[in-house]
Amino acid sequence: MDFEFTEEQQMFRDTLREFLEKEFGAIVDKRDKQGPLSKEEAIDVMKKFKKVGVGLDPESIRTLTDPVIFGIIAEEVGRVWPSLLPLLGMGAIPALFVPVATDDVKDRLMPKLERGEFIGCFAETEPEAGCDTSNIKTTAKLEGDYYIVNGRKTWISNATIADAAFTGVKDASTGADTFILIDRESSPFETNELHKIGWKASPTGEIFFDNCKVHKDNEMSVLIQKTFEAGGLPVSEGYMKLLSTMSPATAMLTLPRAGMALASVGIAQAAFEKAIEYSKERVQFGKPIGKFQLIQEMLYKMNVLIETSRLLGYKAAHAIVSGSPEARKLSSMAKVYAGEAAVKVTYMAMQIFGGNGLSDEMPLERYFRDARMMTVPDGTSEIMKLITGYTILGKGFSAYA
Numbered sequence: 489m490d491f492e493f494t495e496e497q498q499m500f501r502d503t504l505r506e507f508l509e510k511e512f513g514a515i516v517d518k519r520d521k522q523g524p525l526s527k528e529e530a531i532d533v534m535k536k537f538k539k540v541g542v543g544l545d546p547e548s549i550r551t552l553t554d555p556v557i558f559g560i561i562a563e564e565v566g567r568v569w570p571s572l573l574p575l576l577g578m579g580a581i582p583a584l585f586v587p588v589a590t591d592d593v594k595d596r597l598m599p600k601l602e603r604g605e606f607i608g609c610f611a612e613t614e615p616e617a618g619c620d621t622s623n624i625k626t627t628a629k630l631e632g633d634y635y636i637v638n639g640r641k642t643w644i645s646n647a648t649i650a651d652a653a654f655t656g657v658k659d660a661s662t663g664a665d666t667f668i669l670i671d672r673e674s675s676p677f678e679t680n681e682l683h684k685i686g687w688k689a690s691p692t693g694e695i696f697f698d699n700c701k702v703h704k705d706n707e708m709s710v711l712i713q714k715t716f717e718a719g720g721l722p723v724s725e726g727y728m729k730l731l732s733t734m735s736p737a738t739a740m741l742t743l744p745r746a747g748m749a750l751a752s753v754g755i756a757q758a759a760f761e762k763a764i765e766y767s768k769e770r771v772q773f774g775k776p777i778g779k780f781q782l783i784q785e786m787l788y789k790m791n792v793l794i795e796t797s798r799l800l801g802y803k804a805a806h807a808i809v810s811g812s813p814e815a816r817k818l819s820s821m822a823k824v825y826a827g828e829a830a831v832k833v834t835y836m837a838m839q840i841f842g843g844n845g846l847s848d849e850m851p852l853e854r855y856f857r858d859a860r861m862m863t864v865p866d867g868t869s870e871i872m873k874l875i876t877g878y879t880i881l882g883k884g885f886s887a888y889a
Contacts, residue, residue: 491799491802493556493560497556497557497560500557500560501560501564503540504540504542504560504561504564505564505567507536507539507540508564508565508567508568508569509568511536512568512569512572513568516568516569516851517851517854519689520569520571520688520689520854521688521848522688522689523683523688523689524648524681524688524689524690524691524692525571525649525689525690525691526649527607527649530575530607530646530649530691531604531605531607533572533575534575534604534605534606534607535603535604535605537576537604538604542561542576543604544576544579544580544583544601544604544606544608545583545601545602545603545604545606546587546601546602546722549580549583549584549722550722550723552576552577552580553580553584553721553722553723553724553727553743554723554724554809555724555727555743555746555805555806555808555809556802556805556806556809558577558743558746558747558805559746559747559750559801559802559805560750561573561576561747562577562746562747562748562749562750562751562754563750563751563753563754563757563798563801564754565751565754566750566751566752566753566754566755566757566758566858567754567755567757567758568754568758569689570686570687570690570751570754570755570858570861571687571688571689571690571858572689572690573690573747573751574645574646574687574690575607575646575690577744577747578608578609578610578645578646578744579606579607579608579609579646580608581608581610581654581740582608582609582610582652582653582654582669583601583606583608584715584721584722584723585654585669585708585711585715586598586601586606586652586669587718588711588714588715588718589669589671589705589706589711590703590705590706592671592674592703593652593669593671593674593703593706596671596673596674597651597652597671600651606651606652607646607649607650607651608646608650608651608652608653608654609644609645609646609647609650609652609653609654609695610644610645610653610654610744611641611644611647611653611654611655611656611695612624612641612655612656612667612737613641613642613643613644614626614639614640614641614642615640615642624639624656624657624658624665625639625640625658626638626639626640626641626655626656626657626658626697627639627657627658627659627660628657628658628659628660628666628668628702628707629660629661630659630660630661630704633703633704634701634702634703634704635657635668635701635702635703635704635707636699636700636701637655637657637668637670637675637697637699637700637701637702638697638698638699638700639657639697640694640695640696640697641653641655641656641694641695641697642682642693642694642695643682643692643694643865644692644693644694644695645690645691645692645865646690646691646692647679647691647692647693647694647695648679648680648681648691648692648693649691650672650679651671651672651673652669652670652671652672653669653670653672653677653695654667654668654669654670655667655668655669655670655695655697656737665737666707666708666709667707667708667736667737668702668706668707668708669702669706669708669711670697670700670702670706671702671706675700675701675702676700677695677696677697677698677700678695678696678698679693679694679695679696680693680694680696681693682694684861685857685860685861686854686857686858686859686860686861687858687861688854688857708736712731712736724808724809724811725811726808726809726810726811726812727739727743727808727809727811728811729811730742730808730811730815733811733813734816738816741819741866741867742804742808742815742816742819743805743808743819744866745804745819745820745822745823745866745867745872746801746804746805746808746818746819746822746823748823748826748827748862748865748866749797749800749801749804749819749822749823749825749826749827750798750801750802750805750822750826751862752797752801752823752826752827752829752830752859752862753794753797753798753801753826753830755830755834755855755858755859755862756790756793756794756797756826756829756830756833756834756859757794758851758855759790759830759833759834759837759852759855759856759859760787760790760791760794760833760837762837762841762851762852762855763786763787763790763836763837763840763841764778764787766840766841766844767783767787767840777840783840786836786839786840787840789832789836790832790833790836790837793829793832793833794829794833796825796829797822797825797826797829797830798826800818800821800822800825800826801822801826803818803822804818804819804821804822807819814879816875816879817875817876817879817880820867820872820873820875820876820879821872821876823862823866823867823869823872824863824869824872824873824876826862827859827862827863827869828863828869830859830862831856831859831860831862831863833859834852834855834856834859835856837852837855837856838852838853838856871888874886874887874888
């Protein structure tokens with residue numbers, strides 16, 4: 489088996505790592521403490537990413553829909569500043585469908601996409617329906633050519649600064665679950681900021697839909713049909729296969745979950761690198777602490793957790809590339825394992841730093857808080873384990889049906 493990146497992938501990773509260190513490495517600790525990015529700051533970030541070919545515009549979005557390249561992006565962003573990842577990962581889902589939306593939506597949003605100024609969000613989670621997506625309360629009632637959307641979403645990344653929300657709804661007439669692309673300007677909705685222990689700079693919030701009027705042609709089945717008529721989404725053949733063999737929502741979540749796993753690897757890697765440096769420099773009892781057996785044991789455990797998480801994360805990415813039916817299971821497994829591994833690795837890094845690891849002047853506490861975030865969004869570890877169990881046992885064994 490070949491576990492190496494291609495030359496092109498390696499060059500992309502090296503370029504991206506240099507870019508991230510140059511643009512954000514010196515400011516991340518100070519800026520992250522200041523809280524959520526403003527929309528102006530987020531747009532500035534997106535424009536900077538466009539310089540290295542990463543963006544939501546039609547030309548660049550393949551970097552976010554190629555599972556291996558997206559995995560590299562997730563890992564490298566996680567290593568430097570995890571708060572930035574939702575701008576790319578969550579924004580990509582609505583961005584994919586803007587080119588086939590109704591003309592009024594395209595006229596407003598395509599220029600923003602092309603300039604690198606578009607911010608999107610994936611709005612599914614609700615107060616009473618977190619992981620239980622079959623129990624969505626937000627309704628869409630068809631009246632003539634328009635859906636009237638009512639409901640509330642919560643813990644939505646980018647909510648407060650989003651131009652559009654790809655929103656999970658229940659069709660009031662049929663009871664079927666679907667998604668609708670809602671442009672904030674033509675179909676206004678209100679938002680409220682929520683605060684978190686980690687990803688401090690990532691705007692997160694609630695969304696309130698009150699008789700929000702959206703044209704019926706912005707509903708998911710219509711959008712997907714239009715994408716096929718236009719030649720398909722800008723995704724790999726395997727990813728398209730998943731979209732046609734699984735429910736679209738299930739297929740779409742395989743990539744974010746693999747991305748979350750590899751972002752966890754990035755956080756753990758950053759903590760590990762700091763722990764290595766400190767183990768060589770910190771002197772106790774007349775010698776560097778790296779010479780103590782317990783320190784070396786912790787470094788061993790950290791390294792194994794990182795390497796196994798990375799392998800599982802990229803295995804999930806490759807399953808998505810090939811359209812393997814294992815993609816759902818592997819992405820769920822990777823998210824659980826890598827997220828929990830990052831918590832363990834950052835914990836051990838803080839132990840190696842001792843009292844200095846508890847200081848908010850050091851990056852260790854940020855790594856720890858950001859790592860703790862990774863076990864909840866896009867499906868908690870517990871739900872991911874149930875999805876894995878179901879895919880192992882097969883039809884009829886869903887633990888939550």
